[in-house]
Amino acid sequence: MSDAPVIVEVVECAGRKLGHLTLNVPKTLNSLTLPMVDTLQEQLDAWRDDQEIGAILIDGSGEKAFCAGGDVQALHRSATATPGGPCEEAEAFFAREYRMNYTLHTYPKPIICWGHGIVMGGGLGVMAGCSHRVVTEATRIAMPEVTIALFPDVGGSWFLNHMPGKSGQFLALTGASINAADAVFTGLADRFIASEHKGAVLEQLRRSNWADDCAANHARVRHILRPLTEQSIASMPGGQVEPHLSRINSLCDGDDVHQIVDNIVNQQTTDQWLSRARDGLAHGSPLAALWISRQLQETRHSSLREVFQAELQLATNVVRYPEFAEGVRALLLDKDRNPAWAFKSTREVPQALIDGFFTAPWANNPLADL
Secondary structure, eight states: OSSSSSEEEEEEOBBBBEEEEEEGGGGTTTBBBBHHHHHHHHHHHHHTTTTTTEEEEEEEEESSSEEEEEEEEHHHHHHHHTTTTHHHHHHHHHHHHHHHHHHHHOOOOEEEEESEEEEHHHHHHHHSSEEEEOOOOOOOOOGGGGGGOOOOOOOOHGGGGSTTHHEEEEEEEOOOOOOHHHHHHTTTTSSEEEOOGHHHHHHHHOOOOSSOHHHHHHHHHHHHHHHHHHTTGOOOOOSSSSHHHHHHHHHOOOHHHHHHHHHHHHHHHHHHHHHHHHHHHSOOOOOHHHHHHHHHHHHTOHHEEEEEEEEHHHHHHHHHHHHHHHHHHOOOOOOOOOOOOOOOGGGSHHHHHHHHHTSSHHHHOTTTOO
């Protein structure tokens, strides 16, 4: 096995070839670094026009995680090195990561993602962009950015806004963890397949006689995955989002974001999943709760291209502001879980401050050419 952070393989098939990309830093739960993002982009660009490549598979090394997110500690170093910005390394990471995410979403050839284990943050950005997204009984998904004063980016403004009812808003504000059943229900995944069938998926992909036509190759992938999905029904875990959707919709039905936050934080419940969701928001950054809510509101009718441009604008402003560095310090570095947030509640945050996060920090958006 290679020790490269992304293993790149070209697999001979019955006809043509399969491109295989494996995120390969299991010690960090395959968290994305800038070189890994660049490798993914380079291979996607090269294979797009390679007539020998019929389809692409993306998976992760080890059994624990597909990808637990981006390299937040590198972002923290960049943010603290130049407070107020520009934070060149962090901003370059966001720009190139989002460009890679957009490439995945708009890719003509079938891309199968094997989303096994932990799928968080940047890992969810990779999975969400693929055309054939598979989750397993071990899949654990979350976008807990409110706890470190970031926001659900990497296309979150797109896929959260397309979830049933108010579930996307609820997941964004609380960082609640969901499983494979929830992923299928909310549209984050296309199929549930028990992990024991991964070998069969790989073998059948190798046996495929890939065509010139992308539509025909998408059909081939569906033909391979469909029976394995049917064989896996008994292994599907019980979901949380669908049975709680009525309650979620009620909690997120407020006159403004402050009332929605109050509804969630002040709820009295013995339900474990709702309790953990409540606590995620209660311990998170009030400032982040506001920019998360506004980002979703402002992008609710945006195109995919506009979503990534808007996310880069917000991410750039957020990483230049000290709240993010403090959140990472408290949760991931010192691990004291006692962040000194700038405000005690959302109502204390000046409107002008929030407006500033939605003001372009540069003359030209680095993703203007998407």
